[in-house]
Amino acid sequence: MNDMTLVGKNVDTRNIKISARAVQVYYGDTHAIKDVDVDIESNTVTAFIGPSGCGKSTFLRCLNRMNDTIDICRVEGQITLDGEDIYDPKVDPVQLRAKVGMVFQKPNPFPKSIYDNIAYGPRIHGLARNKAELDEIVEKSLRRGAIWDEVKDRLDAPGTGLSGGQQQRLCIARAIATEPEVLLMDEPCSALDPIATAQVEELIDELRQSYSVVIVTHSMQQAARVSQKTAFFHLGNLVEFGETGQIFTNPEDPRTESYITGRIG
Amino acid sequence: MTDTPDTNATPHSKHGASLLELTPRTKRRNAAERRFRMYGMAAIASGLIMLVILVVNIFGAGMGAFQQTFMTLDVELLEAKLDKKGNRDIADIKKVSTFGYAPLLANAFETLVAKDGIETDLSPKKMGKLLSKGAAAQMRNYVIKNPDEIGKTVTFKFLTNSRVDGYMKGRVTRDSIANDKSISVTQLDLVDQLVAAGAIKKRVNLDFILGSDASDQRPEAAGMGVSMVGSLFMMLVVLALALPIGVAASIYLEEFAPKNWITDVIEVNISNLAAVPSIVFGILGLSVFINYMHLPMSAPLVGGLVLTLMTLPTIIISTRASLKSVPPSIRDAALGVGASKMQAVFHHVLPLAAPGILTGTIIGLAQALGETAPLLLIGMVGFIASNPPDSIAAGLMSPNSAMPAQIYEWAKRADPAFYERAWGGIIILLVFLITMNTVAVILRRRFERRW
Ligand SMILES: Nc1ncnc2c1ncn2[C@@H]1O[C@H](COP(=O)(O)OP(=O)(O)OP(=O)(O)O)[C@@H](O)[C@H]1O
Ligand SMILES: [Mg+2]
Numbered sequence: 200m201n202d203m204t205l206v207g208k209n210v211d212t213r214n215i216k217i218s219a220r221a222v223q224v225y226y227g228d229t230h231a232i233k234d235v236d237v238d239i240e241s242n243t244v245t246a247f248i249g250p251s252g253c254g255k256s257t258f259l260r261c262l263n264r265m266n267d268t269i270d271i272c273r274v275e276g277q278i279t280l281d282g283e284d285i286y287d288p289k290v291d292p293v294q295l296r297a298k299v300g301m302v303f304q305k306p307n308p309f310p311k312s313i314y315d316n317i318a319y320g321p322r323i324h325g326l327a328r329n330k331a332e333l334d335e336i337v338e339k340s341l342r343r344g345a346i347w348d349e350v351k352d353r354l355d356a357p358g359t360g361l362s363g364g365q366q367q368r369l370c371i372a373r374a375i376a377t378e379p380e381v382l383l384m385d386e387p388c389s390a391l392d393p394i395a396t397a398q399v400e401e402l403i404d405e406l407r408q409s410y411s412v413v414i415v416t417h418s419m420q421q422a423a424r425v426s427q428k429t430a431f432f433h434l435g436n437l438v439e440f441g442e443t444g445q446i447f448t449n450p451e452d453p454r455t456e457s458y459i460t461g462r463i464g
Numbered sequence: 465m466t467d468t469p470d471t472n473a474t475p476h477s478k479h480g481a482s483l484l485e486l487t488p489r490t491k492r493r494n495a496a497e498r499r500f501r502m503y504g505m506a507a508i509a510s511g512l513i514m515l516v517i518l519v520v521n522i523f524g525a526g527m528g529a530f531q532q533t534f535m536t537l538d539v540e541l542l543e544a545k546l547d548k549k550g551n552r553d554i555a556d557i558k559k560v561s562t563f564g565y566a567p568l569l570a571n572a573f574e575t576l577v578a579k580d581g582i583e584t585d586l587s588p589k590k591m592g593k594l595l596s597k598g599a600a601a602q603m604r605n606y607v608i609k610n611p612d613e614i615g616k617t618v619t620f621k622f623l624t625n626s627r628v629d630g631y632m633k634g635r636v637t638r639d640s641i642a643n644d645k646s647i648s649v650t651q652l653d654l655v656d657q658l659v660a661a662g663a664i665k666k667r668v669n670l671d672f673i674l675g676s677d678a679s680d681q682r683p684e685a686a687g688m689g690v691s692m693v694g695s696l697f698m699m700l701v702v703l704a705l706a707l708p709i710g711v712a713a714s715i716y717l718e719e720f721a722p723k724n725w726i727t728d729v730i731e732v733n734i735s736n737l738a739a740v741p742s743i744v745f746g747i748l749g750l751s752v753f754i755n756y757m758h759l760p761m762s763a764p765l766v767g768g769l770v771l772t773l774m775t776l777p778t779i780i781i782s783t784r785a786s787l788k789s790v791p792p793s794i795r796d797a798a799l800g801v802g803a804s805k806m807q808a809v810f811h812h813v814l815p816l817a818a819p820g821i822l823t824g825t826i827i828g829l830a831q832a833l834g835e836t837a838p839l840l841l842i843g844m845v846g847f848i849a850s851n852p853p854d855s856i857a858a859g860l861m862s863p864n865s866a867m868p869a870q871i872y873e874w875a876k877r878a879d880p881a882f883y884e885r886a887w888g889g890i891i892i893l894l895v896f897l898i899t900m901n902t903v904a905v906i907l908r909r910r911f912e913r914r915w
Contacts, residue, residue, distance in 0.1 A: 270722075
């Protein structure tokens with residue numbers, strides 16, 4: 200908590216939810232993330248932007264240790280959640296992932312019913328004492344995922360039978376059903392139409408009241424609209440990180456500027 | 465078959481050409497596709513023809529085994545022969561051996577011939593030879609069970625001797641028996657008259673399916689039943705061992721084990737095991753289970769253990785393949801909401817892989833069911849179990865045969881009457897295999913239809 204290295208950049212260290220220091224990620228011999236330092240604050244939406252293949256997803260997956268599932272992936276450096284090192288050998292990634300939820304780049308609903316998709320997380324974490332509570336969680340999550348109206352009449356239908364955009368919103372609803380403290384979203388709107396996108400953005404803003412949200416996006420407008428902090432990645436490096444307004448209006452690094460204005464990407 | 469770019473041809477302009485006219489290039493491609501379809505259809509047709517030939521052959525040769533020639537005969541159970549003291553004491557009745565019953569048969573034939581006005585030069589004793597050698601034993605068993613029937617006239621349905629049966633089925637003719645000592649032309653003449661009189665008839669013979677094997681001299685009495693029970697117990701052993709071990713091993717290897725050289729070696733060797741000839745497993749079973757562990761020879765338990773070894777690689781390989789085919793995004797999704805690895809596997813991956821696992825298991829079982837070679841080495845071939853086992857323990861431990869071993873045994877015997885039974889046995893085996901495969905398909909459909 201009282202990590203001295205953090206002092207200076209942020210006066211109030213309690214605000215920092217996740218802190219990454221000198222993070223390196225290797226896929227075998229490929230150096231995918233190079234020496235990245237980032238602080239994710241509570242009640243803040245942080246956007247990761249950058250050209251395709253620059254390592255946004257890779258870095259995002261470090262934050263809830265999803266990279267553990269990739270055999271060739273190696274993570275170095277230090278990442279703390281509420282001051283606790285998440286790569287500490289004593290940490291069970293399962294407990295970590297209950298706190299740090301994730302929405303994946305490709306929608307991946309379970310091949311089960313829509314209801315079971317949402318209810319699965321609460322069930323395994325014991326969040327509902329009875330069926331009624333579970334029903335309530337399911338409805339609330341689907342509403343917050345901006346998909347309730349479309350699926351309320353067919354909760355027993357398979358989640359895989361929904362359209363791509365609906366599936367993605369289902370996955371968002373599934374992720375928030377477990378009440379995580381941090382929500383990582385990897386391009387959550389890439390398959391959504393403008394209306395659903397607006398709904399999801401609204402949701403993200405609402406989630407900010409209680410959680411911290413990290414969103415990867417290719418849409419500059421979206422980053423500008425929803426985020427308070429923006430991190431620009433390029434070729435595995437964190438080029439620039441700061442207030443969204445400042446990044447978009449007055450970037451320090453020429454690479455950031457050319458990316459935002461559409462010259463690299 | 466594929467077209468390589470034809471650089472010499474003048475390039476066809478895509479612009480301006482009519483859609484209603486085929487360009488030479490399109491024509492060539494279409495022709496190639498038509499040719500390929502023809503090859504495909506020809507391949508399927510030849511496969512089908514072979515299958516039809518096979519099925520027609522098997523059924524032609526084997527259906528006869530499901531019918532057997534029986535003779536109905538009224539036999540007077542003479543008290544003078546069977547129970548001289550007349551006190552119906554079972555111990556005394558049991559003292560009369562099957563030889564003591566032979567005269568009763570001769571008497572019965574004499575009466576029958578006299579009653580129906582059948583003319584024959586045969587002695588009553590020779591006439592009795594038309595029946596199976598088991599006829600006397602059949603009467604004796606009946607009498608021991610129903611001692612009160614002594615002195616009465618009882619109608620028996622006897623199996624006829626296999627030559628008579630063969631004559632009824634067209635396998636034996638007057639020409640073919642020229643050198644046959646066990647039947648004569650005069651006897652066949654008598655058979656003709658008895659058929660006319662309605663005493664000899666072909667009937668459906670359930671004993672072929674349910675009964676036990678019989679000695680070399682009585683092909684007419686041989687049945688598959690007991691070896692079927694042997695196979696059943698072996699399959700139970702295989703299922704109880706190979707499925708849990710195989711599935712657990714695959715799940716561990718596929719989902720949990722670190723990918724290093726040890727698991728690589730294990731993986732390669734599992735594939736190797738699948739290619740090991742089954743007779744090797746047989747000799748392994750002989751040396752380990754019988755010589756070292758002193759399990760009983762010819763026991764279905766040992767057969768099941770050997771077949772388990774043989775089936776395991778099949779189950780492991782198919783289970784791993786179906787686990788692999790479950791998209792990794794499902795695992796990510798489960799882990800992403802905070803499921804443990806085991807929860808991800810058991811709640812999400814395994815249900816999706818189940819149809820594949822099931823199919824692999826049933827295919828492995830079917831393979832094991834039809835396997836003969838390893839059984840040769842542990843003594844399950846050539847053994848004649850006369851009675852079905854009376855308990856599960858006996859079913860596992862007491863010597864028995866198995867269906868394919870029984871078929872092999874029959875095919876090996878000299879008497880052509882056994883040949884028909886071998887084919888009949890094949891039909892039964894095929895029915896089992898087809899049933900198993902159908903069950904596999906149905907179960908798979910069930911599982912898949914859900915999504
Ligand atoms: N499982 C993997 N194995 C090996 N290399 C990988 C793997 N995943 C990603 N990489 C490599 O790591 C680098 C970063 O990939 P990453 O998926 O993080 O990019 P991204 O910024 O999310 O791109 P996009 O915007 O297209 O999603 C790429 O060069 C990619 O080839
Ligand atoms: Mg990505």
